[in-house]
Amino acid sequence: MNELVDPKTGEMVKVFIPFEKLKHRRGFFMADQDGMVALAKLDLKGRTKDVLLYILGKIDYENWLLINQVQIAEDLGMKPPHVSRAFKELENKRIIFKVQFLTGTRWGHKVKGDESKRWAFRVDPVYAWKGKASTRTTALQKVSRMKTRKMAEEIEV
Template identity: 30%
Template sequence: MAMERQKRGMIDESRSFDPKTGEVQEGSMVWVPKPSKSQFGTDWFKMAQTTLKVINQHRKELGLEGIVVFNSLMARLDFQNFIQVSQAEIAEELDMKPSNVSRAVKRLIEHGFVKVGPKVGRSSTYQLHPELVWKGKNPAHFKARETARSQGWKVIKGGKDKPKAITSEEQPDLPFPL
C-alpha cells in the first residue's frame, strides 16, 4: 500500500493547508529520521573510559590471566550484560589451563567485576557489572545500575591497601558512582 505524497502549504507553525482544496489542518509537521544502523552490527557494547583505569588499578590482584579472561567475557557480552560460556570454552580459546581460568573468574567475582548468574545446562552464566560495561538500551542500563547498587554489588578498590569498596567521594571525577 503506497502512501500518496501531498504537498502542503504552511500558514504558521501549527497550521497547514492543501493547495488543491484549500483545507486547513491544525497540527505540527514532524520529521522522523530513519534509524541508523550500527557499523558494528550486533558486536558492540558501551564502556566508560574509567573502566580501563579500574582494570589497571586491579592489575596486581587480577593478574594477566584475570585481565585476559575479563576481556574474553567482554567479547562474548550479550544484551543486559549476560554471558553464557563454560570455563572450559574460555580456557580453550585463550590456550589456558582450566584451573587458571577458574582462578581468574574467582578473582573477577571477588573484586566485583563479574557476578555468577543461573546455570544453563552444565554452564554457569555470568553478568558483568553494569557500571563498567553495558550492552543494551539506555533505559535498561539505568535500571541495571540502580539494581546493582540496591543489591550492594560494588567494584572493590584495587591497589596496595586492603580491598575496600570504591566510593564516589574518593574518585569524584568518575562519570558514574561505583
C-alpha cells in the same frame, strides 16, 4: 558540506561527505570511561586480564555471559582451573557476579517440567554495557542493591 584543505594547493575546498548510518554489529558494547580507569587501577595480572578481555568480547545482551569456562579455556589456550581462578578473582573484585536464576521461565512465564535453579555470570554494568542505554540505569540500581547485600553478608560473617 565540509571544508578540507587541498594538500597540493593549500586551498580550502568544499566537499560533500555522505553520512552513513552506523548499524549495530553483533560485537558492539558500550564501555564506561571511568569504569575502564577503575579496571586499570585494579592491577589485574596475566590470565585474569586475558579472561576479562575475553568476557568483554563475548558478553551478550544486558551483560549476560552465555559461554562456559571450559570453552573460554579452549579459546584462550588455558587450562580450565586457570580460567576458574580468574573468574574467582573477577568475582572477588566485583567485576563479574554470579546470579541464580530459575530455568523453566520464558519472558517471565513458567514452563512446566523444567524448574531447576542454575547459575550464570553477568558483567557489572559500571564497567561495560551491551543493550539499551535506558535499561542500563535499572541494571546499575539492581547491582548496587546486590553489592550492598553482599557487603552486609560479609560483615555479618
